[in-house]
Amino acid sequence: xxxxxxxxxxxxxxxxxxxxxxxxxxxxxxxxxxxxxxxxxxxxxxxxxxxxxxxxxxxxxxxxxx
Numbered sequence: 001x002x003x004x005x006x007x008x009x010x011x012x013x014x015x016x017x018x019x020x021x022x023x024x025x026x027x028x029x030x031x032x033x034x035x036x037x038x039x040x041x042x043x044x045x046x047x048x049x050x051x052x053x054x055x056x057x058x059x060x061x062x063x064x065x066x
Contacts, residue, residue, distance in 0.1 A: 038058075045057040 042054070042057050046052060046054070049057070
């Protein structure tokens with residue numbers, strides 16, 4: 001008979017490391033995209049309205065006041 005390991009699917013260390021790296025990469029990619037989109041939104045608003053303070057040009061402040 002086969003030895004009882006307690007797990008149906010055995011995952012070795014290298015495949016767990018690859019999955020962890022993929023998860024970290026996708027999370028980092030998402031965070032960079034969100035920051036880039038927010039920065040572009042603020043930059044576009046400041047270009048349209050040159051005298052606007054940075055606080056009012058930010059995405060969160062603009063939608064909180066609306």
